[in-house]
Amino acid sequence: MPDWKKLVREHIASSALPAASREEVVSELAAHLEEAYEASLLQGLTEKSAVEFTLQEVDDWHALAARIQRARSEENPMNNRTRSLWLPAMANLLAAMSALMVMQKMGEQPRLVWVNTAGGQFAMAFYLPWLMTLPLFGAAGAYIARRTQGDTLACLAAGLSPGLTLIGLIALIAPWGLFIDGLSVYRLVMIAAGIFTWGVLPSIALLLGALPFLREPSNLACSET
């Protein structure tokens, strides 16, 4: 059996594709030729005829290399995942956290709720005005993800990104706190309260805003924007 990768690589060597992109194209085209060759053998062709038949898949390698280069090199540098998930998620996170910072700078005081446990007392801090703005950020994140052709999961993640990030941060930091200060019911309750105040509540608020944008577009008649 011919070395299909080598053959494809030689034929599209002239294209000015970036190395990684070229290697991906080589692997994909070689895999296609390999399957075409095997299918020809299954149809009863001899090895030589199967190779000849397979090579008919491309009549002009030079033209193919040029068309592939055109199609791939004008590729948007951002892939779909970046465009429809990471960027909206980052933008949403930045906007929500900036809003919180601005409110704090403006002197907004959190509403404190004192919690008594067997190990002592601690305060849960609620920034109510901030919480009330979060549905807007959730909606904006999910909307941007939907506009950039994100699927439901991407829209959800982009909409909830500030809440998810805060939960992630607490999950990262809390074990270290427990490790340093020691495990106790008091500290576990405090961590749970922190997750509720800074993760769960904001996520619920964000979700309220994101909900309208989570539905997959079902109207196939609407045109591409």
Add this chain to the structure above:
Amino acid sequence: MTQRIRSKIARGSGELAILSLLVEQPLYGFEIAKQIGERTGGALKFTLASLYPLLYDMEKHGWVEGRWQANSAGRDRRYYRLTPGGRRQLAPLRAEWRSFFQALDSLAGVSHA
């Protein structure tokens, strides 16, 4: 018919064929070509040279998304799946082709040929 028009028709029909297949399930290049050939009784045929530039173009437009994964035989293949953008593209393309054939039919009676 000029080469340009013929190429546009071929391209449009190819896009519609690929989107219609991928709306059912993700497939990789060879499977796409094979299924299109089988399901059109050989009337539509994709070679490697005609398929991949079109797939890459569709990927660039955000209609399909390619991802490497192992096929049933354990070989790595680049599977293409329809994106929400591709899904939205399908209906207008179908409508375009329907009107095209209706127009051609009223002119040349092709559906009764």
